[in-house]
Amino acid sequence: MIDAILNAAPAWALSHAAPLLVMVPLFLAPLLALVPTGRIAWLISIAATGISFLFALILLGLVQTSPIGVVSYEVGRWPVPLGIELRVDALNAMILLIVTTIGLLASVFSWPTVVAEIPKRKRALFYSAFLVCFAGLNGVAITGDAFNLFVFLEISSISTYVLVALGSGRDRRALPAAFNYLIMGTLGASFYIIGIGFLYAATGTLNMYQISTLLPELAGHRSVQAGFAFILVGLGLKAAMWPLHQWLPNAYSYSPTFVTMFLSATATKVALYALIRFLFTVFRPDYGFEISAFSAILMPLGIAAMVVCSFQAVFQTDVRRILAYSSVAQVGYMILGVSIGTTAGLSAGLFHLVNHAMMKGALFMAVAGVVLTYQGTTIRDFAGLGRSAPWTMTAFAIAALSLIGVPLTAGFQSKLQLGFALFDQGLWWAVGLVVFSSFLAVIYMGRVLEAVFFQPPVNPRKTRKEAPVLLLVPLWILALANLYFGIAADFPLGLARDAAAAAFGVEAFR
Amino acid sequence: MPSMLAGLNPGWVLIIAGVASLFITMRQARQVVTIAAPLLALLLLVFAPQNMDLVTTQVLGLKMVLYRVDALNFIFSLAFLIAAVLNGIYALHSDDRIQDGAALFYAGAAVAATLAGDLMTLFVFWELTAISSVFLILRAQTRAAYFAAMRYLGVQVLSGVLLLNGLAYVLKSRGDLSLEAFTDLSDPGVLFIFIAFGIKAAFPLLHNWLQDAYPKATVVGSVVLSVYTTKLAVYALARMFPGQEHLVWIGAIMTVFPVFFAVIENDLRRVLSYSINNQVGFMVCGVGIGTPLAINGVAAHAFADIFFKGLLMMSMGAVLYRTGTVKASQLGGLHRSMPWTTLFCIIGAMAISAFPLFSAFVTKSMIISEVATAGYAVIFLMLMFASAGVLEHSGIKIPYYAFFGHDSGLRVKEAPFNMLLAMGIAAFLCIFLGLPALFPGFGHEWLYGLLPYREEAMGYSHHHLFSFDHIITQFQLLIFAIFAFVLLKRFHVYPPEKRGVILDSDWSYRKVGYSLVTWAGTVWGKAGPAMTAAFFRITSRAYNWIEAAFSPRGELARGGVLNGAMTIWTAALLGIVLLLSFMAVG
Amino acid sequence: MSDPTENGRDNSGRFVKRAAESVHNLNTPSEDGIHPLSKILFGWTHRKGIGNIIFYVLMVLALAVISVDFFHARHEYLNFANYAGFYGVWGFVCFAFAVIMGWPLGHLLRRDENYYGDAGGPPEGIDPDAPMADDLPAPHHTSEGDA
Structure with missing residues (x-):
């Protein structure tokens, strides 16, 4: 399919794919603020995300066919030390594909939920903020410049705060949640920019690739180490690394349902991407301080996340909070994979990242459907929905099984890869903990599924009431993807392996 | 047979039928499916070519053999499929889509796991049996069943992940996941797999999920459950760990300890669950001996057990269906109103007690004879003890307390015709399998002809099975044990049936573990803020x-x-x- | 047969009809709820003094099967199994031991029926006419997910 797109695309699209991927949504966003009605804004946002999706496919194709595995673009033809470089390799091509796919599916299904949750006059503005956020996330993923990454990170974050706060129409608690998120997000971004400052002081450049070539002789430098610490903590906070995750449950629970779905599948993923980029490309996993950070910080925190947050999820009564805590736990899996410090570990982490985007996307989308038709997110509200909304709930169940890691689902494949990677390093106790955490997932998802399929509805309805078709179609695309990639995992696993190889700077392709 | 049909795995037929029957709302159509699908699967199995990889696939560079029939798994899957037909008949009186679908799916997953040609495929279906079977417990829709189902699911999934864990290890050390038997338990991966199998086979101290969950399932559910999971584990052990000496001792202990619990247990379906434990113990012991005749004994005993245990479960199910309880303290005298059920139950009881001319006599004796030949004196005595014990709890206690004994005054209808039919077929099998070969291939020789090591089985059949010594010693054991029962009853030293639950090792997690977690929660609730406060002060x-x-x-x-x-x-x-x-x- | 009618034509038909009637009668419980078949199959268990009869019959049987050992030597792989009466004695001892252990074990292990707090009625799907035995009152669970 990618070949066909590459052949069909005009020359300008091929040569300018990287900037256009970000610029199209970014420039359409202010336009949306001027659009009179929400419906037009919605259509434009579908178009914008769809164009970005196509460009992401093109970029992936370009990266895969490129002899060095890198697509580099100098913005405005300014040469590298002065200008900004957009640098795409297998790692961020994969992330871009995830973000744009989810963005496209999210904007397709968004309209019914936006109608239900956002006041009429704010709808166009809402879509405007969404496109800014979308562009920002893509920008983070695409740029090769450390400071530019900060700018895009802030662009996406600030619009995210707005999006979360717009949940106040449904639940007033969205306002403090957004405010907390703002504080914590700003703190993380500040840490990051401080870290960049340290690196700049040591190396004199902001281009990530150049930093990475200059660093080996500066590895003992104090300011490099300080920069590493600040960047690790700052991006860790953005990626909801335990225990810096506390902004996440509230932000996910009270924001508009559409926003939750989009953010859960993209925002933490992009931050995690940035972290991986710094850990593996800018810094190298063989630096002394990074080895100790892996074994003493990231691995314990990853494991703590997947155990502690799974426990917390078990005790929640609100489905969205269960899923939110589960997200933090899943980030723990990814961080655990990263912290092994091998290509196998990193590719397992990235593979789980892809799969998690699919399953959490589907889960939150189904929840959005329930909120839309039944106005409630507690487990009690879900009781008996298996009968009144079988399509929505079957997709929910598929994604939930994938989250648990039942064989023949995508979640199983990535946990399997993670297990293999851990075994390779002899960390079988960590495998045991992964298993234990999956066991907790059985409990917390099991509670929901039990209510959905085995309990009588709270208010029995005679008629079936499904979510609208607009929501069901993307939902089932994601749910079926969970099944398909659980059986034929070659495509995402190949992406993740290439991405890991690229992160290590190895140009190994299939 | 056309190649397309040859590639159709009988297990998958049942799985597909199971999924389909979840959606068939018309009762009659579903009834046809639940009977026709296992029959079709039986045909496919019987005509499938043996000892070749019929369906293979490649997943992530791992070759998976999805369908391969050989002498060992043929007899197990044959028994599973016949049992699926009987279960279908037994369930005809009920109109429950989920129960029908789950039962078919569960049976199908067990058959597909048996017919798997590599460990990865085995694992996949292993998990599916766990997930599908839990619905049979949940469908009871009582509070106890709900919690028991959750515990059951937890244990079963634990077994699955342990197996997976072991597979990852084995794949790394051995390089493939073929069904070649393991010899060395000291390899951690092999140990993981061993424990995973052990959980499903209900090894001592890993056994409690069984007695916890089976008696709480629905009427049909516990009949279905009693067939598959443990026998699948026996098959897996026989395949991967034949001749593993630890199994001899594990099996012997498994035969002995349930006897004591079964004596004092009041819930008769729970008594039968202990009896499953006890019978599986014989099989595990036979796997541990590992000689051709012992493996024959394991396969044959599993085959026979599926029908006599199923028959006993069916009869208790019929009692539960008609009276609403299976507690020994509340039953008694039911032979007045349920004579057919009584008759079938007695046949099952005699079969499980290994009376000559009944099925267990021709199957269990192979295992015991091999134990004696191998010179395990203590094991031999333990198995003899267990044989007396099984007579006590399954042979006498079950029929006596349900159908005879003190008359409870319950006057109910005879079991529905479909239940009687299923019980009748099972009873026929219990007798047929135990008959001497009046002509070649009749009675027990039919079963012996299906065993993995036919020559040895036939040799045993000709020289030992119906020898005077064998029959008379068996009668001595049984008649003296029955005499002990009568004597103890006569002098009123037989403990009376009392209401109550009997603690078993599940107490450790249902009471102690639960209290510990609650306690830890309380402590954390107090200590957590205190620690945070200290941290804050600093x-x-x-x-x-x-x-x-x-x-x-x-x-x-x-x-x-x-x-x-x-x-x-x-x-x-x-x-x-x-x-x-x-x-x-x- | 002793059919009173001399009319040979529908003899077979009558026979089938009578067989069907007797099968029907055999499967129709009388007013006191007792199944006719049970009288045929198990009527003997209601005889007076049946307990004694069973006891003595079994005793004779036991003596008979054990006496065989005194005339007939066995050759088993395990030596102790060759002793006269081994199987009988071991069967008796084991059975009695298992049963008598029921007393202390019952005291040790038996708890109140609601010990785990989940005692309840029969499962779903039993005969609607079942004469609900006096069981613990525990309704089918209607818990919510966060119970």
């Missing part, structure tokens, strides 16, 4: 500074959720990372 200056820097007090308080703590975490983490980085280099 870092209050930093806290105040950060708070003043980043937020007005009021706003954060309204935000509510530990934001202050998180900023401190951020700072603390930064400090740690910095310190580590400096230390690592400096």
Whole structure:
């Protein structure tokens, strides 16, 4: 399919794919603020995300066919030390594909939920903020410049705060949640920019690739180490690394349902991407301080996340909070994979990242459907929905099984890869903990599924009431993807392996 | 047979039929499916070519053999499929889509796991049996069943992940996942697999999920459950661990300890669950001996057990269906109103007690004879004890307390015709399998002809099975044991049936573990804030500074959720990372 | 047969009809709820003094099967199994031991029926006419997910 797109695309699209991927949504966003009605804004946002999706496919194709595995673009033809470089390799091509796919599916299904949750006059503005956020996330993923990454990170974050706060129409608690998120997000971004400052002081450049070539002789430098610490903590906070995750449950629970779905599948993923980029490309996993950070910080925190947050999820009564805590736990899996410090570990982490985007996307989308038709997110509200909304709930169940890691689902494949990677390093106790955490997932998802399929509805309805078709179609695309990639995992696993190889700077392709 | 049909795995036929019957609302159509699908699967199995990989696939560079029939798995899957037909008949009186679908799916997954040609495929279907079977318990829709189902699911999934864990290890050390038997338990991967199998086979101390869950399932559910999971585990053990000496002892202990529990247990379906444990113990012991005749004994005994245990479960199910209870203390005298059920139950009881001319006599004796030949004197005595024990709890207690004994005054209808039919077929099998070969291939020789090592089985059949010594010693054991029963009853030393639950090892997690978790929760609830408070006091200056820097007090308080703590975490983490980085280099 | 009618034509038909009637009668419980078949199959268990009869019959049987050992030597792989009466004695001892252990074990292990707090009625799907035995009152669970 990618070949066909590459052949069909005009020359300008091929040569300018990287900037256009970000610029199209970014420039359409202010336009949306001027659009009179929400419906037009919605259509434009579908178009914008769809164009970005196509460009992401093109970029992936370009990266895969490129002899060095890198697509580099100098913005405005300014040469590298002065200008900004957009640098795409297998790692961020994969992330871009995830973000744009989810963005496209999210904007397709968004309209019914936006109608239900956002006041009429704010709808166009809402879509405007969404496109800014979308562009920002893509920008983070695409740029090769450390400071530019900060700018895009802030662009996406600030619009995210707005999006979360717009949940106040449904639940007033969205306002403090957004405010907390703002504080914590700003703190993380500040840490990051401080870290960049340290690196700049040591190396004199902001281009990530150049930093990475200059660093080996500066590895003992104090300011490099300080920069590493600040960047690790700052991006860790953005990626909801335990225990810096506390902004996440509230932000996910009270924001508009559409926003939750989009953010859960993209925002933490992009931050995690940035972290991986710094850990593996800018810094190298063989630096002394990074080895100790892996074994003493990231691995314990990853494991703590997947155990502690799974426990917390078990005790929640609100489905969205269960899923939110589960997200933090899943980030723990990814961080655990990263912290092994091998290509196998990193590719397992990235593979789980892809799969998690699919399953959490589907889960939150189904929840959005329930909120839309039944106005409630507690487990009690879900009781008996298996009968009144079988399509929505079957997709929910598929994604939930994938989250648990039942064989023949995508979640199983990535946990399997993670297990293999851990075994390779002899960390079988960590495998045991992964298993234990999956066991907790059985409990917390099991509670929901039990209510959905085995309990009588709270208010029995005679008629079936499904979510609208607009929501069901993307939902089932994601749910079926969970099944398909659980059986034929070659495509995402190949992406993740290439991405890991690229992160290590190895140009190994299939 | 056309090649397309040859590639159709009988297990998958049942799985597909199971999924389909979840959606068939018309009762009659579903009834046809539940009977026709296992029959079709039986045909497919019987005509499938043996000892070749019929369906293979490649997943992530791993070759999976999805369908392969050979002499060992043929007899197990044959028994599973015949049992599926009987279960279908037994369930005809009920109109429950989920139960029908889950039962078919569960049977199909067990058959597909048996017919798997590599460990990965075995694992996949292993998990599917766990997931599909839990619905049979949940469908009872009682509070006890709900919690038991959750515990059951937990244990079964645990077995699955242990198996997976072991597979990852084995794949690394051995390079493939073929069904070649393991010899060395000291390899951790092999040990993982061993324990995973052990959980499903209900090894001692890993056994409690069985007695916990089976008696709480629905009427049909416990009949279906009693067939598959444990026998699948026996098959897996016979395939992967034949001749593993630990199994001899594990099996012998498994035969002995349930006897004591079964004596005092009041719930008759739970008595039968202990009896499953006890019978599987014989099979595990036979796997441990591992000689051709012992493996024959294991396969044959599993085959026979599926029908006599199923028959006993069916009869108790019929009692439960008609009276609403299976507690020994509340039953008695039911032979007045349920004579057919009584008759079938007695046939099952005689079969399980290994009376000559009944099925267990021709199957269990192969195992015991091999134990004696191998010179395990203590094991032999334990198995003899267990044979007397099984006579006690399954042979006498079950029929006596349900159908005879003190008349409870319950006057109910005879079991529905479909139940009687299923019981009748099972009873026929219990007798037929135990008959001497009046002509070649009749009676027990039919079963012996299906065994993995036919020559040895036939040799045993000709020289030992119906020898005078064998028959007379068996009668001595049984008649003296029955005489002991009569004597103890006569002098009123037989413990009376009392209501109550009997503690078993599940007490450790249902009571102690649960209390421990509750206690830990309470302690954490108190200690957590205390620790946080201490932490806050120590870092209050930093806290105040950060708070003043980043937020007005009021706003954060309204935000509510530990934001202050998180900023401190951020700072603390930064400090740690910095310190580590400096230390690592400096 | 002793059919009173001399009319040979529908003899077979009558026979089938009578067989069907007797099968029907055999499967129709009388007013006191007792199944006719049970009288045929198990009527003997209601005889007076049946307990004694069973006891003595079994005793004779036991003596008979054990006496065989005194005339007939066995050759088993395990030596102790060759002793006269081994199987009988071991069967008796084991059975009695298992049963008598029921007393102390019952005291040790038996708890109240609601010990785990989940005692309840029969499962779903039993005969609607079942004469609900006096069981613990525990309704089918209607818990919510966060119970």
